[in-house]
Amino acid sequence: MLEVADVVNATLNLDELLQHVAQLVQRMISYDIFAILLREPKSDVLRIRFSVGHPQEFAQKFRTHLGHGITGLAAQRGEAVLVNDVTAEPRYIEGVIGVRSELAVPLTVKNRVIGVLDIQAPQKDFFSPEHSRVLTLIASRIAIAIENARLYTRASQQAKLLTVLNEISRELTAILDLDVLFKRIGELLNRVIDYQMFSILLLDASGEHLQHRFSLRFNEKVHIKSEIELGKGLVGYAAQQAESVLAPDVSKDPRYIKLNPETRSELVVPLIYKGGVIGVLDLEHTRRGYFREAHVRTLSTLAAQIAIAIENARLYDHVARQERRMERELEMARQVQDSLLPPSSPELKHAEIAAQFIPARTIGGDLYDFLEYSLGRVGIALGDVSGKGAPAALYAALASGIMRSTAGAEPSPAEMLAAINASLNERRLEAHFLTLLFAVWDDDHRMMQLANSGVPTPLHCRDGKVDVLKVTGLPLGMFENADYEEVNIQAVTGDVFVFYSDGITDARSRSGQTFGDERLGQIVSTNCRGSAAEIVDALFNAVAEHSEGVAVFDDETIVVLKVK
Secondary structure, three states, rough: HHHHHHHOOOOHHHHHHHHHHHHHHHOOOOEEEEEEEEEEOOOOOEEEEEOOOOHHHHHHOOOEEEEOHHHHHHHHHHEEEEOOOOHOOOOOOOOOOOOEEEEEEEEEEOOEEEEEEEEEOOOOOOOOOHHHHHHHHHHHHHHHHHHHHHHHHHHHHHHHHHEEEHHHHHHHHOOOOOHHHHHHHHHHHHHEEEOOOEEEEEEEEOOOEEEEEEEEOOEEOOOOOOOEEEEOOHHHHHHHOOEEEEEOOHOOOOOOOOOOOOOOOOEEEEEEOEEEEEEEEEEEOOOOOOHHHHHHHHHHHHHHHHHHHHHHHHHHHHHHHHHHHHHHHHHHHHHHHHHHHHOOOOOOEEEEEEEEEEEOOOOOOEEEEEEEEOEEEEEEEEEEEEOOOHHHHHHHHHHEEEEEEEEHHOOHHHHHHHHHHHHHHHHHOOOOOOEEEEEEEEOOOOEEEEEEEEOOOOEEEEOOOOEOOOOOOOOEEEOOOOOOOOEEEEEEOOOOOEEEEEEHHHHHHOOOEEEHHHHHHHHHHHHHHOHHHHHHHHHHHHHHHHOOOOOOOEEEEEEEEOOH
C-alpha cells in the first residue's frame, strides 16, 4: 500500500499515472490483457482509456454502459466481478480472441464509480479471490489518484482553452473584411474543435431565411447557394429559438434536413448580437456522438465574440461602401463645380486676366466668374460662402446661378450685390451667407468699378506701390435691406488689380503664423511687372511655401487683372 501511495502520488499527468498503475498491477498479478475504463462525465458510458493486449481499433471504439458486460456489471454493482469461465457468462463482451477468465474491479471515489480496472487471461480459473481482494484494496487509492489527475487535466485544458479563446477573440475583432473574417473563423475554430464540416449562416435582410456565407468541407472551401427558412432544420431551429442544438445522431432527429450524406452528428450554436440572432455556426462530423457538451460550451463562448466581429465587419463594410459612394458623388460634384467655373479668362484688348481656385476639400465654397457685358465691358466676381465642403459648394452654385441670371440686365457692381442679396434672402438658409466682390471692367476706357460685400479688400498696384481699395459692405443673404458702395478707379498701363479670398491671407505655417496682408502686398509689389498669370502663380507658390507641411483648411482663390 505504501508503494501504491508512492506511485499514485508521483504524477498528475493522467497518461503517466495509468502507465504506472498498469506496471504496478503487473507486478502483483501477471496478466496478458489489461484495461482501465473510465466513465464519461454525466453519463453511464464506459470507454477504454488505457489498455494492454487489446487490438488498437477495438480499444479506440469500445464503449459499454453500466450493467453491460463484465466491466459494466462491476461498475453498476460497485464491487469486483470475477468470472472464471467467460464462455459460460452470457454478458461477456469479446474483445480479444481466446480469453477464458476476467476480473473487473470498480474504481470508486466518494461512493461514485468513475471507472473499472479490468484484467483478462487465456486460462480458465486464472484469477483467485485473493487477486480480487488485492485489486479492490488498491483500487480506491488508484481511483483517487485518477480523479485528481483528471481534475488537473481538465483544469489545465480549460486554462489552455481560455488562453486560446482569448487569442482568437482578440484576433477576430481586429479583422474588418468579411470574407477574410469568415475564413479566419474557420481556421481558428479548428484549434479548439476538430470538426470535419463547418458553415456560417447569416439571416438575410428579411430575417426569414438563413443564407450560407461560408462553408468548409474537409478543409476545402465550398459554395452553397441554398437558403434555409427560419425554424426549418437544425440550423433554422437554433436561429429561431436562439439556443444551441446538439444532435449526437442526426438520423434520429426529426428536425434534421439531409444536405450532407456524410454527416452523422451536428452542433449548431446561434450568433447573438445585442439580444438578437444574426445567424448560426454549424459544425458537422462523420462520427456519431462526436460533439459533446464541452464543445457546446466552447462554441457558445466563441459565438459571442464571433457575432461581435461579424457585426463590426458588416458595419465597416457598410461604412466603406457609403464612403465609396460619397467619394463618387463628391467627385461628380467636383466635376460639376469645375464646369461652373469659367473655362478660360476673357480675351481683352487693354487688359489680361488670370485666376486660380484651390478648394480645401474635394469641393469648396469659393467661386469666381467672368460675365460678358456690352460695349467692351466684363463683370468680374469673386465670392466666398460660409462653411466648407458640399453645403458651401451648393450655396455657391445657387449664388452663381442668381448672378448669371441677373447679369443680362448689366447692373453696376452695387446693383448686382443688391440683387443677389434680395434673391438669397428670399431663399434664406440658416448659418449660410455669401461674401462677394463684384467688379465691372470697362476695357475701352480702362475703368475699374468695384463693390464689395465682405471679401478681403482688393489690392491695387501701380509702379510697384500697393494700395488697399477700401470698399466694404454687409454679407449677402443675411440682411434684407443693405446698401453697397462703389469705387471707381481710372487705370493706367501697368496697373494690377488683385482680388482674393481669405484662404490666402489666413493660410498658416507650422508655427501657426498666418500668411497675412503684409506678405501678400510684398509678393504683389515684387511681381507686379510680370503677367497676370505670373502674378497668380507667384502668390500661390508663396502661400504653398509658407504653409508647407500644413493641410489646407480653407478654400484659396485669386483673380488678377493687369492693364496692358
